[in-house]
Amino acid sequence: MSARRRTLPGYKACRQCKLVVPEDAKQCPNCGSEEFVGRWRGMIAVIEPAKSCIAKRLGIEKPGIYALELVEE
Ligand SMILES: [Zn+2]
Numbered sequence: 001m002s003a004r005r006r007t008l009p010g011y012k013a014c015r016q017c018k019l020v021v022p023e024d025a026k027q028c029p030n031c032g033s034e035e036f037v038g039r040w041r042g043m044i045a046v047i048e049p050a051k052s053c054i055a056k057r058l059g060i061e062k063p064g065i066y067a068l069e070l071v072e073e
Pocket of ligand 1: 016
């Protein structure tokens with residue numbers, strides 16, 4: 001991962017499911033992916049995915065903080 005400025009210092013987003021996780025996470029706890037990006041545009045906090053039409057539209061099934069649009073480095 002590049003040393004460029006991150007969207008949220010100390011955090012990164014899963015490339016596959018866009019879950020925002022701490023920088024030291026080796027694997028995404030949501031989908032198991034090991035690829036992350038350090039920059040993204042927009043975030044969404046999902047608390048009750050089953051009750052959120054936005055979460056459904058984004059295909060989010062687990063609570064968490066998600067990036068909306070990843071910025072490829
Ligand atoms: Zn993931």
